[in-house]
Amino acid sequence: MNPIVKSLIILFLVIFIPLNVAAGLIWLERRLLALWQDRYGPNRVGPFGLLQVLADMIKIFFKEDWIPPFADKPVFVIAPAVIMVTVLMSYTVVPWAPGATVADMNIGLLFFLAMSSLGVYSIVLAGWASASKYSLLGGLRASAQMLSYEVFMGLSLMGTVLLAGSFRLSDIVAAQRHMWFVIPQFLGFILFLIAGLAETRRLPFDLPEAESELVAGFHSEYSGMKFGMFFVGEYLGVILISAMITVLFFGGWQGPWLPPIVWFVVKTLFFICLFILLRAALPRPRFDQLMSWGWKIMLPLALLNLLVTGAVVLAARP
Amino acid sequence: MTKIFVDGKAYEVKADQSLLQACLSLGLNLPYFCWHPALGSVGACRQCAVKQFRDEKDTRGRLVMSCMTPAADGTRISIEDAEAAAFRKGIIEGLMLNHPHDCPVCDEGGECHLQDMTVMTGHDYRRTRFPKRTFHNQYLGPLINHEMNRCIQCYRCVRYYREYAGGHDFDAFSSRSQVYFGRYQDGVLENEFAGNLVEICPTGVFTDKTLKRHYTRKWDLQFGPSVCVHCGLGCNISAGERYGTLRRIVNRYNGEVNGYFLCDRGRFGYEFVNSAERLKQPLQRQDGKLQPISKARALEALAGLLADPKKVIGIGSPRASLEANYALRALVGADRFYTGLSASAARLTAVALEMLRRGPARTPSLGEIERADAVLILGEDVTNVAPRMALALRQSVRQQPMRKADQLKIPRWLDHPVRELAQDQKGPLYIATPAATRLDDVATETYRAAPDKIARLGYAVAHALDAGAPDVAGLSEAERSLAARIAEALKSAERPLVVSGPSLNSEAILQAAANVARALSAAGRAPSLSLTAPECNTLGVTMIGGGSLADAFQAVKSGSADTVIILENDLYRRASARAVDEFFSSARHIVLLDSVTTPTVQKAELVLPAATFAESDGTLVSSEGRAQRFFEVYPPVGEIQSSWRWLRDIMMAAGRREAAAWQDLDAVVASVSDGIPALAAVAQAAPSASFRLAGAKIPREPHRYSGRTAMLANINVSEPKPPEDSDSSLAFSMEGVFAQPPASLIPFFWSPGWNSIQSVNKFQEEIAGPLRGGDPGVRLLEPSAAEPRAYFTPASEPTSGSAGEWLLVPLYHIFGSEELSRLAPGIAELSPQPYVALNPEDANALGVQEETSVTLSLESVSRTLPVKLMPGLARGLAGLPAGILPIEGSGLPAWSRISRA
Amino acid sequence: MLSILRTLWNIFLHAFQRRETVQYPEEKPYLPPRHKGRIILTRDPDGGERCVACYLCAVACPVACISLQATEDETGRRYPEFFRINFSRCIFCGYCEEACPTYAIQLTPDFEMAEYHRQNLVYEKEDLLMSGPGKRPGYNFWRVSGVKIGGKDKGEAENEAPPVDLHSLLP
Known part of the structure; x- marks a missing residue:
């Protein structure tokens, strides 16, 4: 096949599939939450309520796209686009299967970290441009939370980089042919899971939204598809973090019998479900608790992990 | 100011009032029924009981009725005392024994003094199982509804109706526990102020029948502070609306004007607003x-x-x-x-306005009219022209007898002793009108004559007060001595009042009234001159x-x-x-x-x-x-x-x-x-x-x-x-x-x-x-301090018609003479049919009886009307209802011929 | 940390428990007679309208969604000329029923009142009035009140003495 056509197909699939899966996650999340709360969840629209997604999408597209008169209009409009763009950009480096990557960069992991750092702008700008007190508080929380957790997110991954000896994600997957990195890097995995939750602002780390305190936090003033973009952005983030966990700690597409892509999907789905279970089970911490865990526990642990891994790698080098 | 102690707290209150008044003035909640600020205290209902203590050491105290106890300096009482509270609760339980289970269908519900007081005392459960005594109701006319079962026998209605408003056709009939407040038989309540029973009655015995036709609770009415438009007195009213129609009028207290009461025209005339005669579009x-x-x-x-x-x-x-x-x-x-x-009317009003501006007499408010202690009415049938003023004048005759109570140190608010002391004594009130008026029963003397002769009496009174005032010739001896008696009464009063107005279309009467006021001033009195105005903004x-x-x-x-x-x-x-x-x-x-x-x-x-x-x-x-x-x-x-x-x-x-x-x-x-300096x-x-x-x-x-x-x-x-x-x-x-x-x-x-x-x-x-x-x-009118104007000079001769002519005078009717209130169905029902009134002796001479049709020739128009015999009408006069018949010629009074049709 | 894991496990186990959801409308729930649903106006045991148009329900209504006008028949029996409930505002709190002194207004277990047009949620007296006495079978306000209506003169209500003859009080 013509490599250009192939790239275009992969490009199209990488944009198209996560977007649709993200929309589908609305249904999945509601059904799973209901499952764990002794309810049924959406089960009326279509078989198993599957068309609920469609109904929701139709609804959200037809909602009034309202920009508050007091908002900073250009920033208000750009903010939801930023999150979509940055998250989708991260997808370019994800190795779905052998050879199925948009850009198999040698600094793929750094690119992912860079893009997820940019994501915070979207939230901060949305909170600021809304010019309402709840949005501003949400934005402030988001900036503090995401900056703090980003630090040890990067550090927690350095162990795997040390073990694999490369920032290229396909190399990292390949390096796990014999052993998933979750075993030597269990601490790194835990730290990355927590940091990933915080980066995607999922419960229990949804302080920027905190609907019981801040109405809807940074996107209080958003409606219609702009709100929808935050929503989809969040689900894209969930998929991305799940995919990254798969890639970095659980051997990516590798596995016996089944085709690589199936393995990848199954592993990713598992972590998505884990994210939802966490939401179903855990309460939201106080903001000061969140910050002190991040700086006082997680960061030292990440550094310790790096130190030990580094020492072991150094010691094990022939 | 005196100092009283209520529940251990010291308060400064005005002297000369009862403890009940003092407590209510202080904003304290104390239940009452038989007391009313305008009627005084009689201590009948026992509802306002409080505990009184001799001094700060006295802990037992004794129950007293706060309405009957003066707020003397150093009085110590307790409202909250358990025994007093239990007593009040017991009283209301007794009053409620026979009260029916009517609140949902009672028009008073939601604005009921009995409900309020019952809640205030805490009585909430009826313990007796005896049958309730019941009464039949009476038909009391198109304005007031009667529901006698609800009565709690506070006697306020009968005290108001008979003693305050001077009605005769309403009373309390009682034997044992059965007290009935009503008339001897069904019929329209005669008093023009009967509508106030609606507000006087603490419960739903007397309710507004016009409201009943489109009933709405007080809490559902949208109210506006308004002013009555049915006569010139400017009584303050609260008008209530619901669903786009006016539903009722209630009194809006104004201490200087209408006080606690309205006349029935003002209270029930509002229905013209909802009338089918309303213009609704261009x-x-x-x-x-x-x-x-x-x-x-x-x-x-x-x-x-x-x-x-x-x-x-x-x-x-x-x-x-x-x-x-x-x-x-x-x-x-x-x-x-x-x-x-x-x-x-323009000429007379201009003259009246000039008199009031130049002085020396001041135009009194209704409150001041109530406090006047000698009154001369020249030519005005006050009850029918400016009704609320008649109620004020009725109180003014109590002023002089009350001085005796003052001498005996009986407080004025102690209603029964004051009335017992006064018996039938009444202060001076002289009425000079062409026909009998509804105030005659309290008048010292009345004078019935044609408008010109009334004016001449006025001039004579002025002359008797001040020799400098011009005299009139040709008065009879009786008229002279009447003038002298009136002059004496006015002169010896502290707050003399002259009431007159344009009703008889006579400038001479107004001038005579001005002369009397001027003469009183010359005699060293501060006279008041109240001139009625026919309409709300004349x-x-x-x-x-x-x-x-x-x-x-x-x-x-x-x-x-x-x-x-x-x-x-x-x-x-x-x-x-x-x-x-x-x-x-x-x-x-x-x-x-x-x-x-x-x-x-x-x-x-x-x-x-x-x-x-x-x-x-x-x-x-x-x-x-x-x-x-x-x-x-x-x-x-x-x-x-x-x-x-x-x-x-x-x-x-x-x-x-x-x-x-x-x-x-x-x-x-x-x-x-x-734009108008006078209205600045x-x-x-x-x-x-x-x-x-x-x-x-x-x-x-x-x-x-x-x-x-x-x-x-x-x-x-x-x-x-x-x-x-x-x-x-x-x-x-x-x-x-x-x-x-x-x-x-x-x-x-x-x-x-x-x-x-x-x-x-x-x-x-x-x-x-x-x-x-x-x-x-x-107030826009105050007499100027400048030198008062000279006396008016009377015409040398009263006008007279040629032989066989009758002087037609306008007779006013509270219900019917006013344009707008006539469109209210209740008022229309009480309006008289067109008639010509004659003194019975004149009628006899003319050979006509009641209801005989006679023909009236006035200028070139003739009109056939039934005769109405009117014993109080002066001889030689014929009365026509004002505002009911169309105007002929230049209006009344006018000379006319009357013959059998 | 352990407690978090235990929580996650316990929550996960809920996936295998019975659903609490009632599958309405296929499956109807049982509603007790005192359930506060659609409002009705009842009639007394004699078949007459119970409502005496006292306005207490209207004033008790916290969302002010009841409006009526009192009128009287020729015998003095009071009833509502119109009686309107705007169910698009009603919060089914039942205060109107609490306030009603004649047991006329009652809330029923029917709640299936949805409409496509809000205007259809405005119920007039014809829509509210039913033919029976509802939850209070025996009560008739006019049998205890003191006013006279058609078929009941003064003194004929429960626990009332015959009317006093005015002539016996005259001197």
């Missing part, structure tokens, strides 16, 4: 018939008519507000504005100034004008049909603004629907010279709007840009007070629309107002936004602060725990005193 005459047109087309047509402003004249009205009259004056120009008063429109109706007729006749704009005026009530018809046929265009269909409507080319007092704001000047603001109760429906707004719109349509400034009432009021003070009659009570507008609706999301849901389920009121600081809403508004802006009286009208206690500085912040209204 009408234009097309092919000889009035056809509805839109507001825009009406204004367009008007702009065309006003193309030549030099040819336009405006006829104002004594029943329209100052603002409306002034707006018309601004539209047509001051020299083309006519007051709308008949020639004689004095106001006269103060604006302008020619009379006759001048307007002349202007059109002479060709200097051809277009007439008439403001809320039925010309057929002011001049003879012939004169008015001639006027209308010579005028090319007739534009009328009015609220109700009158004969004048049938002549108009263009009719604009004006708002009534209930749908508009404005200022009226009462006969006292008090400017008072009335406020919209509810926004007008459809095309109806305030007359001044119509006139503004007409000016705008005619390209008169200066009217653009009149966006709200305050702007018009400012124009009035700038009207702006102070009430706070402006920018006034806010704790930052909010004053709600017109009680905070329990119900049905807001359902009342219009049948039209559209989405509720409309409540209308804005740009004209006043009142809002068409229930939202606002619970605080006392300025007195002129109180829409209704309510206070926590006091749902009935008795809650006015909470709004007064002291019981029966002024409302907090001063009573509403601003």
Whole structure:
């Protein structure tokens, strides 16, 4: 096949599939939450309520796209686009299967970290441009939370980089042919899971939204598809973090019998479900608790992990 | 001031009052039934019991009735004392023994003093199982409903009706525990103030029958502070609306004017607002018939008519507000504005106004009339012309006997001892009228004569008071000695009062009254002179100034004008049909603004629907010279709007840009007070629309107002936004602060725990005193300090007709003589049919009996009417009901021939 | 940390428990007679309208969605000329029923009142009035009140003595 056509197909699939899966996650999340709360969840629209997604999408597209008169209009409009763009950009480096990557960069992991750092702008700008007190508080929380957790997110991954000896994600997957990195890097995995939750602002780390305190936090003033973009952005983030966990700690597409892509999907789905279970089970911490865990526990642990891994790698080098 | 201790707290209170009054003045809650601020204390119901202690060491105390105990210095009482509270609860349990299970269907419910007091005392469960005693009800006329089962025997009704209002046909009939308050037999209550029973009765025995026809609870009414438009006294009223119709009138306390009471015309005459005769949209005459047109087309047509402003004249009205009259004056120009008063009324009112301005007599408020201690009435049938004043005069005769009580140190509020002491003694009240009046029973002496002779008596009184006053010749010995007795009584009084007015169309009577006042002043007294005004704004429109109706007729006749704009005026009530018809046929265009269909409507080319007092704001000047603001109760429906707004719109349509400034009432009021020096003070009659009570507008609706999301849901389920009121600081809403508004802006009286009208206690500085912040209204007339004018000189001879002629005099009727209230069904039912009244002896001489038809020839018109025998009518006179028959010639009094038909 | 894991496990186990959801409308729930649903106006045991138009329900209504006008028949029996409930505003709090002194207004277990047009949620007296006495079978307000209506003169109500003859009180 013509490599250009192939790239275009992969490009199209990488944009198209996560977007649709993200929309589908609305249904999945509601059904799973209901499952764990002794309810049924959406089960009326279509078989198993599957068309609920469609109904929701139709609804959200037809909602009034309202920009508050007091908002900073250009920033208000750009903010939801930023999150979509940055998250989708991260997808370019994800190795779905052998050879199925948009850009198999040698600094793929750094690119992912860079893009997820940019994501915070979207939230901060949305909170600021809304010019309402709840949005501003949400934005402030988001900036503090995401900056703090980003630090040890990067550090927690350095162990795997040390073990694999490369920032290229396909190399990292390949390096796990014999052993998933979750075993030597269990601490790194835990730290990355927590940091990933915080980066995607999922419960229990949804302080920027905190609907019981801040109405809807940074996107209080958003409606219609702009709100929808935050929503989809969040689900894209969930998929991305799940995919990254798969890639970095659980051997990516590798596995016996089944085709690589199936393995990848199954592993990713598992972590998505884990994210939802966490939401179903855990309460939201106080903001000061969140910050002190991040700086006082997680960061030292990440550094310790790096130190030990580094020492072991150094010691094990022939 | 004395110091009393209530529940251990020290209070400074005014001396000369009972403990009950003192406690209520202090804002303390103490239940009562038989006491009423206007009726005094009798200690009958035992409801106001409190514990009194000898001194601070006394812990046992004894129960006393607070209404019967003076608030002496150092008195120590306890309201909260357990024994006193239990006693009060026991009393109300007793009173409630026979009270029926009626509250849901009782019109008093929700504003019931008995309900309030029962809740206040804590009685909540009926323990007895005896059968309740029951009574049959009586028919008491079209205005008042009777439901005797509900009575708790407080006796307030009978004390008010017989002792305060002077009625005779109502009493208490009792044996054992069965007390019946009613008449000997079914029939209309005769007293003109019977409507006050509705407010006097603490429960639902007497209720408003006109309200019953469209019943609404007090909490559901939207109220507006208003002023009665049915006579010139300017009594303050609260008018209540629901579902776009006016539902009831209740008294709005004004310590200086109407106090606690209204007359029945004022209370029940409101139904004209809901009448089928109301004009609801602009009408234009097309092919000889009035056809509805839109507001825009009406204004367009008007702009065309006003193309030549030099040819336009405006006829104002004594029943329209100052603002409306002034707006018309601004539209047509001051020299083309006519007051709308008949020639004689205009002249008499101008004379009266001049007298009051020049002094030396001061025009008294109704409160001051009540305190007058010697009264001379010249020519006025007060009960039928200015009804509420009659109730005040009835109290004035108690002033002199009460001095005896003062000497014996019996407090005035101790009602029975004072009345026992006075027995039948009454202070001086002299009445000189052509016919018997309803005040004759308390009059010292009455004098029945023709208007001219009444005037001559007045001159003689003045002469007797001050020899410098001109005398009249040809008085009989009896008349001379009567004049001397009147002069003596007035001279020996502290606050003498002369009442007169224009009812008999006699300038001489007014001049005689002025002479008496002037002579009293010369004799070193400070006289009051109260001159009645026939309509609610007669004095106001006269103060604006302008020619009379006759001048307007002349202007059109002479060709200097051809277009007439008439403001809320039925010309057929002011001049003879012939004169008015001639006027209308010579005028090319007739534009009328009015609220109700009158004969004048049938002549108009263009009719604009004006708002009534209930749908508009404005200022009226009462006969006292008090400017008072009335406020919209509810926004007008459809095309109806305030007359001044119509006139503004007409000016705008005619390209008169200066009217653009009149966006709200305050702007018009400012124009009035700038434009007319005599009315400069009207702006102070009430706070402006920018006034806010704790930052909010004053709600017109009680905070329990119900049905807001359902009342219009049948039209559209989405509720409309409540209308804005740009004209006043009142809002068409229930939202606002619970605080006392300025007195002129109180829409209704309510206070926590006091749902009935008795809650006015909470709004007064002291019981029966002024409302907090001063009573509403601003007085425009004070006598000037300059040298009083010279005495008027009487005509040498009384006028007389030729032989066989009768002097026709107008006889006024509280129900029927007034234009607007006649449209209320209840009032219409009580209005008399046309008649001619004759003294029985005269009738005998003429050979006619009651109901015989006689023919009256007056000028060139003759009319056949049934005879009514009237024993009190002076000989040689014939009486015709005023305002009921069309006017002939130049009006009454007039000489006429009477013959059997 | 352990407690978090235990929580996650316990929550996960809920996946295998019975659903609490009632599958309405296929499956109807049982509603007790005192359930506060659609409002009705009842009649007394004699078949007459119970409502005496006292306005207490209207004033008790916290959303002011009841409006009515009292009127009387020729015998003095009071009833509502119109009686309107705007169910698009009603919160089914039942205060109107609490306030009603005649047991006329009652809330029923029917709640299936949805409409496509809000205007259809405005119920007039014809829509509210039913033919029976509802939850209070025996009560008739007019049998205890003291006013006279058609078929019941003064003194004929429960626990009332015959009316006093006015002539016996005259001197």
